[in-house]
Amino acid sequence: MSRLSFERYCAEIIAQTDLLATSIKDADMSVPVPSCPGWNVGQLVRHLGGGQRWVETIARTRATEPPSDTNFRDLSACANEDPEALVPWLVECGAGLEEALREIGPDAEVWTPLPGHRSRFFARRFAHETLVHRADAELALGIEFTAATDVLLDAVDEWLELLALPQMFEFHPGMRELLGPGRTLHFHATDTPEEAGAEWVVDLTGELIQWRSAHEKAAVAVRAPLADLLLVLYRRRPARSAGVEVIGDAELLDFWLERVGFG
Incomplete structure (x- = not known):
């Protein structure tokens, strides 16, 4: 049973994305991420933002099958990211996902990787997906990771x-x-x-x-x-x-x- 509401999950997608954006805005995107072997910070951000856009597509189209996820799985082309372009792109990804989820609400029927097939699954999953990948980036950059107790x-x-x-x-x-x-x-x-x-x-x-x-x-x-x-x-x-x-x-x-x- 969830401790947080659907609305709170949507808000946390924005909050965690914005916190990550703040942490990386002046950072070296080539710094390796030890908790995600093979990725640097820029690749980690592309993975997260790509995943957020993938779920936004599922929500907006009420998808019954998963769209392709190649763009945020194969990150070989993202080894040299420019933070000036990457940071606003990430913020847009989080905002787009939050908007799409709020528009369809918690009980919309969409494809999910596990039984249930309701949009609330993705709201919770991506609130915490964003939280944990923020931790990945902050740990790599030597920034202390903190978050609200209820989250x-x-x-x-x-x-x-x-x-x-x-x-x-x-x-x-x-x-x-x-x-x-x-x-x-x-x-x-x-x-x-x-x-x-x-x-x-x-x-x-x-x-x-x-x-x-x-x-x-x-x-x-x-x-x-x-x-x-x-x-x-x-x-x-x-x-x-x-x-x-x-x-x-x-x-x-x-x-x-x-x-x-x-x-």
Whole structure:
């Protein structure tokens, strides 16, 4: 269940895009992005903006099949981007997506990569897609990544929801290797009030991946400030890094992180 409204997701697409634009406006676009191997900052921005325009097309045309995504997957032609052109282009991409989603509303029937086929899926997905790729760029450029607590909480929820979908075993068969007796993980944000519900348990002991918001003992626990915890979950920050505490079966955590990923 989403913590944020459709309108808030649309607003966050704009907000996160604008924050990214501000972070890169005077930056060297050729700086490599360690969390997206093979890309530099300019290529990362082209990927994100291209994805936003791809979803805008889906929304505006009420597409029932996915349009081609080659333009934001093959980034070999985008190695030498000019920030003076790239930054306003990115802002336009975010604004176009937000406008298209608001026009059709949360319940429009459109193609989505997962069951449901409603436009609300893309509003949430691209609010957090933009958030995480902003983090990629800022980490590469040495800028501290921060975000509103409610946005970070929902980003963790959404990521775990996606990973727990049975369809993920079809897309990533290696994820089945995660399942096994005694395999539980507890993620705990250390800088949020108790009422925020910033604790999550991932249960790998059954036939499917399951997760819940809960304070429970587990085979391994990871404790960190919320923004850092999100980055660990998305494999943007090593679990063995300053401010992150790992208690218990660290090999299980490594095993989990090796088999989940975000492009």
